[in-house]
Amino acid sequence: MTDIKNEVVKSRWHLDFKKVGKDLVVTALLATAIFGSTVAFKTVTVEGGLALITRFDVAFYIIATVVLGRLLLWLLFWSRSAGQPTQVLPGSLKHNVAGIMSKIGKGFAPTLLIFALVFPFLPFTDRYLLDMSILILTYVMLGWGLNIVVGLAGLLDLGYVAFYAIGAYSYALLAQYFGFSFWMCLPLAGILAAFWGIILGFPVLRLRGDYLAIVTLAFGEIIRIVLLNWYQFTGGPDGISGIPRPSFFGIPFNRSEGGFADIFGLEYSSIHRIVFLYFLILALALLTNFVTNRLRRLPIGRAWEALREDEIACRSLGLNTTTVKLTAFATGGxxxxFAGSFFATRQGFISPESFTFIESALILAIVVLGGMGSQIGVVIAAVVMIGGFEVFREAEQYRMLIFGLAMVFIMIWRPRGLISTRIPSIFLKERKTVSSDMVAQGEGH
Incomplete structure (x- = not known):
């Protein structure tokens, strides 16, 4: 019995020093070529022109960090010999740690929800943190929406920002030309964006992979260019300003009599509107999460997942892939x-420059890094990505470089995203855990 357990737990390590040495030399040369030409030299404006200054010490530290990181990858991940899986035995340290992490994971989402509900009332919460939280929740909602298309249905969409723009301009134009309120425009913006999702879905029904990505990217650029050039209707590059702010079910947030503070007997503060916007986007994000989780358990949700796994098998089972794809695009759009309508009322001004391809890439990065199909993974990735941009705002010169390296490291460390495991929509039978003792007894018989 002991010998069998030792064979199961045993993990063989093998490090080819010659191979590792060559790899580190190549890594150092590549890092020197990249950072030696970008970080080591810098131009500054001086009287009469430009001057070149050198920063060889900074470049050296960066190159050394890259080489050290590559060495750690070899030692921690790549040195394990192939074909030697390690089984975690019940009662072992890894088994106990896994159990603790599983319990923490089950309580993480409720704890996060409670924290989000009380966050505006915490002593350290100020206007800056509220604005940052609103921005993060907006991207969480966008990530959950795109997760339907990319994570559940497996359709790569690089033009998702187009639906975001359609929602924002729908609210702005309806409010400008017809005087509609935010609560009237919110469902209309979602319906119009879903309609355009169906329009996008029809031309791409027979496309897959890279071809699908190119068409969706083109769709996003077409929408942006139309908004940019249709000056008489959309304002073109000047955008639309004076977009009405949302009210608390008809009660405005102003100093006048009959305002929010006057009706509820509060001292007027501009923070009231910010707190309302925070809870509004939180409610919209939770609605997105609730509907997505419910749809996953319905036949349409299981059809999305079947389409993601294998489209040919999905069609052979009698599923109408045309309807499945259109519903995914429409629901995500x-x-x-909804998120675009909120963005317009929060900003009070929109222009085509707010809906570029970079926004689509950022939302897609949140979905992929969080783990495609994982709801909580999208939340973690949005906090890290959007909050991280603010943390490194002072290091503006290196901000994109830091995030590029971080994304490369995450995709090496967790190629399927931060949360790589997804709870199945349905269980065909009760799951059972087979211990090593049972395996040993079976082998004995």
């Missing part, structure tokens, strides 16, 4: 329309 609807939630982007």
């Amino acid at each position: 609807m939630f982007a329309g």
Whole structure:
């Protein structure tokens, strides 16, 4: 019995020093070529022109960090010999740690929800943190919407920002030309964005992979260019300003009599509107999460997952892949329309420059890094990505470089995202855990 357990737990390590040495030399040369030409030299403006200054010490530290990181990858991950899986035995340290992490994971989402509900009332919460939280929740909602298309249905969409723009411009134009309120425009913006999702879905029904990505990217650029050039209707590059702010079900947030503070007997503060916007986007994000989780358990949700796994097998089972794809695009576009409508009323001004390809890339990065199909992973990735941009705002010169390196490291460390495991929509039978003792007894018989 002991010998069998030792064979199961045993993990063989093998490090080819010659191979590792060559790899580190190549890594150092590549890092020197990249950072030696970008970080080691810098131009500064001086009287009469430009001057070149050198920063060889900074470049050296960066190159040394890259080489050291490559060495750690070899030692921690790549040195394990192939074909030697390690089984975690019950009662072992790894088994106990896994159990603790599983319990923490089960309580993480409720704890996060409670924290989000009380966050505006905490002593350290100020206007800056509230604005940052609103921005993060907006990207969480967008990530959950795109997760339907990319994570559940497996359709790569690089033009998701187009639905975001449609929702924002729908609210702005309806409020400008017809005087509609935010609560009237919110469902209309979602419906219009879903309609355009269906329009996008029809031309791409027979496309897969890279071809699908190119078409969705083109769709996003077409929408942006139309908004940019249709000056008489959309304002073109000047955008639309004076977009009405949302009210608390008809009660405005102003100093006048009958305002929010006057009706509820509070001292007027501009923070009231910010807190209301925070809870508004939190409610919209939770609605997105609730609907997505419910749809996953319905036949349409299981059809999305079947389409993601194998489209040919999905069609052979009698599923109408045309309907499945259109519903995925329409549902994801609807939630982007809701988020765009909120973005317009929060900013009070929108222009085509707010809906570039970079926004689509950022939302897609949040979905992929969080783990495609994982709801909580999108939340973690949005906090890290959007909050991280603010943390490194002072290091503006190196901000994109730091995030590029971080994303490369995450995709090496967790190629399927931060949360790589997904809870199945349905269980066919009760899951059972087979211990090593049972395996040993079976082998004995």
